[in-house]
Amino acid sequence: MLAGPTLDAARALLGARLVRDATRTAERRVGRIVEVEAYIGVEDQASHARMGPTARNRVMFGRPGVAYVYLVYGMYHCLNVVTEPEARPAALLIRAVEPLEGRSSMRAARLATRRSRTPGPTSRAIPDSRLASGPGLVAAAFEIDRTFTGTDLCDRASELRLEPRPAAETPPDVTATPRVGIAYAPEPWASMPWRFIVPGSASLSGPRA
DNA sequence: GCAAAGATTTGCT
DNA sequence: GCAAATCTTTGCC
Numbered sequence: 001m002l003a004g005p006t007l008d009a010a011r012a013l014l015g016a017r018l019v020r021d022a023t024r025t026a027e028r029r030v031g032r033i034v035e036v037e038a039y040i041g042v043e044d045q046a047s048h049a050r051m052g053p054t055a056r057n058r059v060m061f062g063r064p065g066v067a068y069v070y071l072v073y074g075m076y077h078c079l080n081v082v083t084e085p086e087a088r089p090a091a092l093l094i095r096a097v098e099p100l101e102g103r104s105s106m107r108a109a110r111l112a113t114r115r116s117r118t119p120g121p122t123s124r125a126i127p128d129s130r131l132a133s134g135p136g137l138v139a140a141a142f143e144i145d146r147t148f149t150g151t152d153l154c155d156r157a158s159e160l161r162l163e164p165r166p167a168a169e170t171p172p173d174v175t176a177t178p179r180v181g182i183a184y185a186p187e188p189w190a191s192m193p194w195r196f197i198v199p200g201s202a203s204l205s206g207p208r209a
Numbered sequence: 210g211c212a213a214a215g216a217t218t219t220g221c222t
Numbered sequence: 223g224c225a226a227a228t229c230t231t232t233g234c235c
Contacts, residue, residue, distance in 0.1 A: 210234105210235085211233105211234090211235085212232100212233090212234085212235100213231105213232085213233085213234100214230105214231095214232085214233100215229105215230095215231090215232100217227105218226105218227095219225100219226090219227090220224100220225095220226090221223105221224090221225090221226100222223085222224080222225100
């Protein structure tokens with residue numbers, strides 16, 4: 001599935017589960033994916049792959065189903081899933097999930113990684129729906145950093161993995177919108193409708209439609 | 210070898 | 223609504 005066209009994989013990924021096994025300090029965490037973005041090929045001028053293979057993006061050129069995690073703005077990690085056949089660089093950025101299990105561990109992880117210029121509980125409680133409502137927040141809630149780059153997300157034995165939408169669950173509606181945060185890219189790339197959302201979800205980041 | 214910008218989030222104005 | 227926080231990667235000298 002992830003080895004095929006990225007736009008098909010994007011739609012299939014909505015409704016699927018992001019799972020991280022319990023750790024020494026956290027319970028099992030599960031989220032329902034409700035927002036993803038596609039980055040496809042070296043021709044996509046918004047993609048990290050646009051300058052060809054580098055030390056950072058090389059896994060995008062590798063096997064599908066593998067995690068690509070990078071640091072943005074010096075402080076937030078972003079989780080991607082590599083798609084398309086080997087040598088064809090493409091990936092899906094997981095931008096938001098609805099928490100299903102392990103909410104208290106997600107909340108604890110969020111508070112732990114929050115930057116603290118003014119130490120102490122200066123902000124209000126985080127609502128469940130906002131625990132992972134953004135690419136940097138997904139990584140924070142699941143405690144994902146660059147060491148997960150290369151992890152096979154389709155391997156049931158991986159500590160961090162993807163699991164299909166349960167067969168009994170109705171496939172979600174899907175809406176396509178332009179991608180977020182890539183205004184630097186020239187057209188037509190900046191306007192390609194390659195952000196896919198489950199409309200109506202309370203956990204979306206940015207525009208709801 | 211150095212400068213600039215980035216697939217973001219938060220808190221204050 | 224806007225700017226700061228923060229540091230890695232990339233582009234150019």
